[in-house]
Amino acid sequence: MSLVFAGIMSHGPGMTARAERADPAVREPFFAALGRLRAALEASRPDAIMVIAAEHFANFFMNNMPAYCIGMAEEYEGPIEDPEWLRIERRTIPGNPDLSRRVIAGVMDRVDVAYAEEWKFDHGIMVPLSFLTPGFDLPVIPANINCQGPPLTPLSRAYEFGRAIRAACDAVPERIALVGTGGISHWPATPNSGKINEEWDREFLERWTRNDRAALTSYSDEETLRDAGQGGFEIRTLIAVAGACEGRSGETWFCEPIPIFATSGFAGVMDVSETASATAA
Amino acid sequence: MSLYALQKLLYELNRDAAVQEAYTANRDAVLSRYRLTGEEADAIRADDIGKLYILGVNGQILMHFAAWRGLSWDEYIQAMKDGLAEHGQVRGGLYAAVDGGEGGAL
Numbered sequence: 001m002s003l004v005f006a007g008i009m010s011h012g013p014g015m016t017a018r019a020e021r022a023d024p025a026v027r028e029p030f031f032a033a034l035g036r037l038r039a040a041l042e043a044s045r046p047d048a049i050m051v052i053a054a055e056h057f058a059n060f061f062m063n064n065m066p067a068y069c070i071g072m073a074e075e076y077e078g079p080i081e082d083p084e085w086l087r088i089e090r091r092t093i094p095g096n097p098d099l100s101r102r103v104i105a106g107v108m109d110r111v112d113v114a115y116a117e118e119w120k121f122d123h124g125i126m127v128p129l130s131f132l133t134p135g136f137d138l139p140v141i142p143a144n145i146n147c148q149g150p151p152l153t154p155l156s157r158a159y160e161f162g163r164a165i166r167a168a169c170d171a172v173p174e175r176i177a178l179v180g181t182g183g184i185s186h187w188p189a190t191p192n193s194g195k196i197n198e199e200w201d202r203e204f205l206e207r208w209t210r211n212d213r214a215a216l217t218s219y220s221d222e223e224t225l226r227d228a229g230q231g232g233f234e235i236r237t238l239i240a241v242a243g244a245c246e247g248r249s250g251e252t253w254f255c256e257p258i259p260i261f262a263t264s265g266f267a268g269v270m271d272v273s274e275t276a277s278a279t280a281a
Numbered sequence: 282m283s284l285y286a287l288q289k290l291l292y293e294l295n296r297d298a299a300v301q302e303a304y305t306a307n308r309d310a311v312l313s314r315y316r317l318t319g320e321e322a323d324a325i326r327a328d329d330i331g332k333l334y335i336l337g338v339n340g341q342i343l344m345h346f347a348a349w350r351g352l353s354w355d356e357y358i359q360a361m362k363d364g365l366a367e368h369g370q371v372r373g374g375l376y377a378a379v380d381g382g383e384g385g386a387l
Contacts, residue, residue, distance in 0.1 A: 018354060056341035061292050062285060080296050085348040120296060148341060150375065189340025190376060191361040230375050 003169040005044035005177035006245050006270040007037050008208070008238050009131070011053070012183065013123040014261040016087045016130060021260045030265035033254035034131040037267045041132055046177035048096055048139040049132070050103070050165065051125050052241065054147040054182040054234035058122035066114035067153040068161055070107065071142035072100040078121025088126050096139040099174055103141060106168025111160055128181045145240065147182065147233040155217040158236040162243020169244075170274070178272075180241035182234030183263035184255075185227065192229070194259035200228050201255060201264045204235060209250045209268065211242045231263065247275030284337045284373045286315040290325070291338060295345045330357060331364020337374030 019027065041049070058080045060066060073095045083090045097117070104115050119142055121129075129136055145161070146152055153161075169176045184204050185197035207215040216239050224232040242250070250270030258265045290312070293300045304311045312322055324332040328350045333343055347357040371377045 014354075057288075057292050057339065058296060061289055063289070081345055082348050148339060148375070187379070189344040190334075190379075191358060191365060192379075193340075193358060225379060230379055 002172055002175055003166055003178060003244060003272045004046055004175045005041050006241050006250075006272045007041065007178070007268060008180045008241055008270075009034060009037060009128055009267045010183055010261065010263050010265050011124050011127045011181040012186075012188070012261040012263050013081070013086055013127060014258075015127050015265070016123075017085055018260050022258050026256050026258055026265070030254055030256065030258065030267070031131075033267040036253060037269065038132045040269060041177050041179075044177055045175055046138065047174040048099055048141055049129075049177045049179060050141040050143060050169070051128060052143045052145065052165075052178070052180045052237045053124040054237050055144040056122055056124055056148060058120050058124075059116065059118070060144070060146070062149050065146050065149050066144070067146050067157070068111070069114040069116050069144045070100065070104045071095060071117075071119040071140070072097050072104060072115045073117050073119055076119050076121055076140060076142065079126040080120045080122050086123055086126065088130050091136055093121065093129065093136045094139045096141065099139070099172065100141050102172050103165070103168045103176075106171050107161075107164045110164035110167060111157070113161075124181060128179060132179065141176070145236045147236055148230075150221070152221065152233055153236065155219060155236060155239055158239040159213055159217055159243035162240035163246055165240065166244040166246070178241060178244055180237040182237035183231045184235060184238075184266065185229055186231035186263040187229035188231045188262045193262045195229065196257040196259060196264055197228055198257050198264065200232075201257075201266070204238075205252045205255055205266065205268065208238055208242055209252050211245060211247070211249050211270065213242070213246070216242055241270060245270040245272055248273060283316050283318050283321060286317055287321045287325075287333070287336065288338055288342055288374075290315045290317070291333075291342045291346045295342060295349070301349070329364075330360035331362075332368065334361040334376075335364045335368040335371055337371055337377060339374060339376075
């Protein structure tokens with residue numbers, strides 16, 4: 001019973017690097033929704049925050065690319081990006097290697113996962129933390145799903161990864177908040193940056209809020225690449241959060257396209273209370 | 282085609298200050314550690330972001346390299362558009378398959 005919070009949000013570097021260029025009529029309610037997400041996270045009184053991120057070549061390369069990896073370090077450094085470019089000061093963020101180790105061991109009971117005692121955060125984790133724990137003082141357990149270098153883990157496995165995280169978190173006494181962060185449709189860091197398939201995003205989040213496992217995991221990578229761009233592969237991070245909350249539904253608090261942020265700005269939460277079916281599974 | 286080596290060089294540059302310092306001090310010495318094609322090495326030496334995009338470098342690697350080389354966000358986006366206009370569609374990597382094989386075309 002120690003997963004105390006589950007949420008999702010976008011993490012585009014533009015959210016900090018180019019915030020002033022977004023239309024205030026959309027940016028302000030988006031940032032207000034992130035403020036609400038922060039308040040809900042704080043109200044859950046977490047001992048640690050586990051961030052499921054779509055890492056972007058900050059730590060792993062195609063010489064040895066884990067499908068899934070969880071951090072087990074004493075501390076983490078970030079951002080790897082030029083701090084002036086991202087507008088987030090480079091700093092050290094605390095970890096909790098003992099807690100990480102127990103969570104990783106628990107996850108391994110159900111799925112295979114790599115672990116890492118060295119890990120640098122890029123915008124994919126630094127941007128969410130800058131909104132959710134702006135003091136960067138809550139210990140972090142980073143988790144990564146390879147969403148960049150195919151072959152990629154199937155969506156069904158991402159859901160299973162979430163289920164395994166849930167079981168592992170529930171087996172430790174610490175209170176853990178879980179945040180999944182990725183884009184929905186987007187074509188990031190390319191000439192098409194700013195292109196957003198709003199309809200696709202809303203349909204995805206509709207499937208996410210009702211935690212419809214079959215619908216969430218039915219996209220083929222070919223369809224995602226066609227309709228949601230290469231950035232759409234990052235839905236794995238959001239699907240994992242749904243897996244951690246199997247049997248429960250969620251709420252989307254905000255979703256609007258913000259082209260200068262390269263994605264829809266979105267925020268949502270999911271009920272983390274245990275279900276009889278999830279406990280028995 | 283050594284896109285793997287090209288991206289590995291940029292990946293290591295992006296995340297390791299020691300590699301950046303070595304690159305600044307003696308670029309060719311760093312380049313010689315990677316099995317780059319002549320075309321790739323030329324693009325790197327010229328800070329030709331558009332060409333690197335066409336050669337298939339992933340944007341999650343390229344945008345950080347571009348920022349380190351002093352390009353603003355708008356300059357980075359424009360450099361890739363210029364690359365597409367000059368060289369045609371992306372030749373390798375993930376983006377060659379984007380948008381139904383249009384290779385990143387706008």
